[in-house]
Amino acid sequence: MPLLRVEGLGIDFGGLRAVDNVGFQVEPGEIVSVIGPNGAGKTTLFNMISGAYQPARGAVSLDGEIVTGMVPHLLARRGLSRTFQNLQIFQKMTVLENVMVGCHLQERASLLADLFSTPASRKRSAETRAAALKLLERVGLDCAADKEASSLSYGALKRLEIARALALEPRILLLDEPAAGCNAVETEEIDHLVADVAKSGVAILLVEHDMKLVMRISNHIVVLDRGEKIAEGRPGEVSRDPKVIEAYLGVQPKEAGGHALG
Numbered sequence: 001m002p003l004l005r006v007e008g009l010g011i012d013f014g015g016l017r018a019v020d021n022v023g024f025q026v027e028p029g030e031i032v033s034v035i036g037p038n039g040a041g042k043t044t045l046f047n048m049i050s051g052a053y054q055p056a057r058g059a060v061s062l063d064g065e066i067v068t069g070m071v072p073h074l075l076a077r078r079g080l081s082r083t084f085q086n087l088q089i090f091q092k093m094t095v096l097e098n099v100m101v102g103c104h105l106q107e108r109a110s111l112l113a114d115l116f117s118t119p120a121s122r123k124r125s126a127e128t129r130a131a132a133l134k135l136l137e138r139v140g141l142d143c144a145a146d147k148e149a150s151s152l153s154y155g156a157l158k159r160l161e162i163a164r165a166l167a168l169e170p171r172i173l174l175l176d177e178p179a180a181g182c183n184a185v186e187t188e189e190i191d192h193l194v195a196d197v198a199k200s201g202v203a204i205l206l207v208e209h210d211m212k213l214v215m216r217i218s219n220h221i222v223v224l225d226r227g228e229k230i231a232e233g234r235p236g237e238v239s240r241d242p243k244v245i246e247a248y249l250g251v252q253p254k255e256a257g258g259h260a261l262g
C-alpha cells in the first residue's frame, strides 16, 4: 500500500477547471516532484492534498485511510506536513524558538500547562529544546540557534522552514518551491537536505521550478499542464516526453532538440 495515494483529484474556480482528474502515489522514502508550466495547477494540487482547499472531486489517502479535505493540523497528526512558498517563519523569534513551536505542536502538550512550570513541564521543555537543537543540526543551523530568525540569509530561512516541518515528525513532507529565490550554493544545500530526509524514510512531495534540482533528486515526476496530468515517470523518461516538451516550450520536440528540461 502506498503511503500517499491521490486519485481523480479536481477543483474548479468559477468556470476554470484548475485541477482535473489528477492521480499518483508516493512510497516511503521516495522523492516525487510535481512540475508543469506556470498556471498548470501545481500549487492548487498541493493545497488540496495538504487540506488548505476542499477538492470538488477525487480522494486523498494516507496509508489506506481516506483523508480528503481533512484540516492541516489533523493531517499533521497523521504524518503529513508541508512548507510554504511564502515562508511561515516567526521573524522576531530565535531560530531555536521557531523549531520549538513546531515541536510543541507535535507533542500536543499544553503550552498553558508549561506556564505553571511544574517539574514535569520543565523536563518536557528541556526535551523539546534538545529535540529542536537536533533538528537544527540536521539542517545545518545549530550554530545559529540563538540568533533572531530575521538575521538569517534567505537560503538558511528555507532550511529553517524545513526544520519546522520536520518537528512534526512527518511520514510525508510536502515542499512548496524549497529552492525558490536561492542562489546556486543555497540550492545545493537544499538538495542535500531533501535527499538526506528522504534517506531517513520520509517521503517527499515537491513542487519546484528549478529543473536541474528536480531532475537530480526526484525518483518520480508528475507533469501537469492546464490542470491535467500529461505525463509521469522517471526524470529521464519525462524530460524526453514529447507532450512535456510541447507543454513547456509550446513547440514540437524536433524544434526543441529532443528535450526541454534541465
Ligand SMILES: Nc1ncnc2c1ncn2[C@@H]1O[C@H](COP(=O)(O)OP(=O)(O)OP(=O)(O)O)[C@@H](O)[C@H]1O
Binding pocket: 013, 016, 018, 036, 037, 038, 039, 040, 041, 042, 043, 044, 045
Ligand atoms: N484562489 C484562486 N481563485 C481563482 N483562480 C485560481 C486560484 N488559485 C489558482 N487559480 C487559477 O488556477 C490555475 C492554477 O493555478 P496554480 O497556482 O495552482 O498553478 P501553478 O502551477 O502553481 O502555477 P505557478 O507555477 O505559476 O505557481 C491558474 O489558472 C490560476 O490562475
